[in-house]
Amino acid sequence: MTDSVKLNAKVSRRSLLKxxxxxxxxxxxxxxxxxxxYVKSAEPKVLRYLGTGVNEGDLIGQQCLKDTGIKIxxxxxxxxxxxxxxxTQPNSFDVLDTEYFSLKKLVPSGNILGLxxxxxxxxxxxxxxxxxxxxxxGKKIGDQxxxxxxxxxxxxxxxxxxxxxxTDYVTLIPTVYNADTLGIRPDxxxxxxxxxxxxxxxxxxxxxxxxxxxxxxxxxxxMVIEATGQHKYADKGNMTKEEIDLTMKILTEAKKxxxxxxxxxxxxxxxxxxxxxETVIQSMWSPAxxxxxxxxxxxxxxxxxxxxxxxxxxxxxxxxxxxxxxEWAYEFVNWFLSGWAGGYLNRQGYYxxxxxxxKANMSEDEWGYWMEGKAAKGDIKAPDGSLLExxxxxxxxxxYDDRMGNVACWNAVMDENDYMVRKWNExxxx
Amino acid sequence: xxxxxxxxxAWLQAGPMMLVFVAFFLLPLIFVVIVSAWDYNEYEMxxxxxxxxxxxxxxxxxxxxxxxxxxxxxxxxxxxxxxLTWLITLTLGFTIxxxxxxxxxxxxxxxxxxxxxxxxxxxxxxxxxxxxxPLLGRNGLINQGLIDLGLIKVPMEWLLFSExxxxxAFVHLFTFFMVVPIFNSMIRIDHKLIExxxxxxxxxxxxxxxxxxxxxxxGIVIGSIFVITIVMGDFVTIGVMGGQQIAxxxxxxxxxxxxxxxxxxxxxxxxxxxxxxxxxxxxxxxVDIRKEL
Numbered sequence: 098m099t100d101s102v103k104l105n106a107k108v109s110r111r112s113l114l115k116x117x118x119x120x121x122x123x124x125x126x127x128x129x130x131x132x133x134x135y136v137k138s139a140e141p142k143v144l145r146y147l148g149t150g151v152n153e154g155d156l157i158g159q160q161c162l163k164d165t166g167i168k169i170x171x172x173x174x175x176x177x178x179x180x181x182x183x184x185t186q187p188n189s190f191d192v193l194d195t196e197y198f199s200l201k202k203l204v205p206s207g208n209i210l211g212l213x214x215x216x217x218x219x220x221x222x223x224x225x226x227x228x229x230x231x232x233x234x235g236k237k238i239g240d241q242x243x244x245x246x247x248x249x250x251x252x253x254x255x256x257x258x259x260x261x262x263x264t265d266y267v268t269l270i271p272t273v274y275n276a277d278t279l280g281i282r283p284d285x286x287x288x289x290x291x292x293x294x295x296x297x298x299x300x301x302x303x304x305x306x307x308x309x310x311x312x313x314x315x316x317x318x319x320m321v322i323e324a325t326g327q328h329k330y331a332d333k334g335n336m337t338k339e340e341i342d343l344t345m346k347i348l349t350e351a352k353k354x355x356x357x358x359x360x361x362x363x364x365x366x367x368x369x370x371x372x373x374x375e376t377v378i379q380s381m382w383s384p385a386x387x388x389x390x391x392x393x394x395x396x397x398x399x400x401x402x403x404x405x406x407x408x409x410x411x412x413x414x415x416x417x418x419x420x421x422x423x424e425w426a427y428e429f430v431n432w433f434l435s436g437w438a439g440g441y442l443n444r445q446g447y448y449x450x451x452x453x454x455x456k457a458n459m460s461e462d463e464w465g466y467w468m469e470g471k472a473a474k475g476d477i478k479a480p481d482g483s484l485l486e487x488x489x490x491x492x493x494x495x496x497y498d499d500r501m502g503n504v505a506c507w508n509a510v511m512d513e514n515d516y517m518v519r520k521w522n523e524x525x526x527x
Numbered sequence: 528x529x530x531x532x533x534x535x536x537a538w539l540q541a542g543p544m545m546l547v548f549v550a551f552f553l554l555p556l557i558f559v560v561i562v563s564a565w566d567y568n569e570y571e572m573x574x575x576x577x578x579x580x581x582x583x584x585x586x587x588x589x590x591x592x593x594x595x596x597x598x599x600x601x602x603x604x605x606x607x608x609x610x611l612t613w614l615i616t617l618t619l620g621f622t623i624x625x626x627x628x629x630x631x632x633x634x635x636x637x638x639x640x641x642x643x644x645x646x647x648x649x650x651x652x653x654x655x656x657x658x659x660x661p662l663l664g665r666n667g668l669i670n671q672g673l674i675d676l677g678l679i680k681v682p683m684e685w686l687l688f689s690e691x692x693x694x695x696a697f698v699h700l701f702t703f704f705m706v707v708p709i710f711n712s713m714i715r716i717d718h719k720l721i722e723x724x725x726x727x728x729x730x731x732x733x734x735x736x737x738x739x740x741x742x743x744x745x746g747i748v749i750g751s752i753f754v755i756t757i758v759m760g761d762f763v764t765i766g767v768m769g770g771q772q773i774a775x776x777x778x779x780x781x782x783x784x785x786x787x788x789x790x791x792x793x794x795x796x797x798x799x800x801x802x803x804x805x806x807x808x809x810x811x812x813x814v815d816i817r818k819e820l
Binding site for chain 1: 570571586597601604657660661664666667684687767771772773774778782783784786787788
């Protein structure tokens with residue numbers, strides 16, 4: 098008895114947290130049920146927006162309110178926590194901002210509504226990257242992993258199955274995507290880097306880093322292993338058990354040899370590692386590279402000959418959203434694709450799903466720099482007005498066609514995900 | 528009659544706490560134990576009896592012998608970090624508490640100086656941990672300073688993202704949890720006892736070992752429980768300070784949760800709980816806290 102009493106200090110803290118999270122969810126969820134009776138003229142248009150922060154921003158929220166009268170309430174969480182919340186508390190949000198690879202978990206849970214394609218005004222103008230897996234100029238791009246076009250359509254409005262052919266029901270309306278590669282410190286490496294293989298090059302012993310999100314980290318590792326010629330994967334985004342074993346074995350050997358300085362999990366960690374010079378080569382995200390550069394430290398989002406690992410996100414709607422909420426959700430998605438937000442995202446180095454409307458919201462010079470790989474004629478500024486690049490600069494990796502055209506694989510959830518997660522824990526413990 | 532009334536009042540007084548305890552501690556704990564024996568798939572828990580969470584966790588533990596399997600390696604590492612942290616915080620905490628209790632005569636100064644011990648808590652956990660990088664990093668203050676002084680030529684890399692930095696961060700954070708209960712026990716020690724020991728010819732060391740340590744035992748045990756339970760379940764500090772390269776029991780649970788494998792995470796939580804209970808009960812063998820308080 099005394100023993101269990103003494104344990105309180107530890108366990109009650111954890112269970113309290115859980116209780117608090119539950120209550121918060123209850124409070125958020127009850128909004129839909131206990132809200133005031135619906136009066137069309139009086140009720141403010143409010144959408145609860147659950148997401149990871151990529152598409153978020155006060156400026157987007159303000160502009161949306163101005164243009165449509167819809168007030169966006171952001172609920173921000175990490176990729177993993179967003180997924181957890183969709184599965185466990187589907188009533189706690191209206192609009193969901195998530196990535197295509199999460200759909201393999203979200204759609205079978207039945208908590209996501211199939212959106213009607215014909216209600217999305219710009220649906221036919223969405224870049225063929227999403228609908229057909231090719232660039233606007235017709236070039237086919239890599240389809241390894243959970244490529245968006247594999248999970249874009251549902252068989253029916255309430256189906257839990259993905260459709261292989263185009264239907265009227267869409268799982269997730271794309272908004273933003275990018276091609277990821279390694280970030281490097283050119284001032285410390287002092288020589289050209291052109292292959293993923295360099296991540297495990299002993300030359301950078303103790304100065305390399307990899308992403309500690311298992312499903313993405315293992316794909317970066319696969320890019321490296323393929324680049325060194327040790328194995329050719331049929332699909333890097335869907336490995337067999339043997340392939341997972343091989344990948345983790347090579348990673349574990351590198352870890353034991355002291356190749357990695359640290360692993361990182363969130364945006365700020367990756368910025369800190371790179372900016373402080375703790376690492377000189379690592380998996381990275383585009384805005385993190387921009388952040389390091391804005392601190393006056395040289396950092397390159399290095400294009401590599403094996404290609405990019407791509408990701409894409411967009412909007413889902415909760416099955417719990419009905420009536421006016423659902424109409425506002427469509428209105429919001431349509432507003433998002435109508436150009437202002439697209440221009441805003443393009444200016445941060447991401448890509449907008451509807452290129453034509455984004456182009457109309459950017460200056461010719463901005464479009465040339467971000468999308469066409471041209472040298473900037475004037476200074477390039479971030480959406481908040483701060484200076485990003487001086488006149489004459491050219492974007493790392495060049496044009497849209499050069500970057501998206503060289504995508505090798507997409508962020509993925511593997512069939513052997515459970516096994517992979519166990520192996521990843523083993524790798525961390527090694 | 529009177530007796531049943533007093534007992535009713537006693538129950539009423541304990542009632543609110545008991546309700547909170549049952550609702551927020553006992554019930555969730557029971558759920559965790561139940562869920563740990565469920566099955567799961569990619570996105571949901573399946574309420575069917577399965578020990579998969581446990582068997583997966585101990586995967587390879589027999590096959591790989593004599594080499595340790597993942598879970599044993601992880602626990603060996605966690606317990607090692609926990610032991611080091613405990614040893615250092617205890618030594619530091621005891622010394623600081625001793626200084627506060629016996630060398631500072633004024634109550635005001637005692638309070639002021641104990642408040643100084645809370646300085647590490649004035650900023651958020653994350654900021655505090657990120658702040659170690661400019662100090663301990665490859666190009667950090669310490670390495671640059673030593674290089675400038677000509678004492679070393681190459682930066683010492685083990686200062687950061689190592690077991691050293693993990694233990695350092697733990698000590699920095701949790702020494703306070705040792706100081707407070709030990710200090711609390713020490714100020715209750717009757718000064719006449721120490722005077723008597725002195726009069727009887729005991730040396731300073733003998734007084735410490737025979738009088739102060741035994742009487743400060745409850746404080747030591749309570750402080751130890753704080754430190755051990757927090758460190759055993761930690762995954763944030765070990766993650767950030769260990770560069771995410773050091774495994775911990777908490778980290779395993781987190782990875783499982785993030786992969787939506789709730790039953791497996793619950794199974795790992797039950798295992799962690801069991802091991803922590805064993806450690807704590809060994810500690811409480813040393814002293815009956817309820818009697819001492």
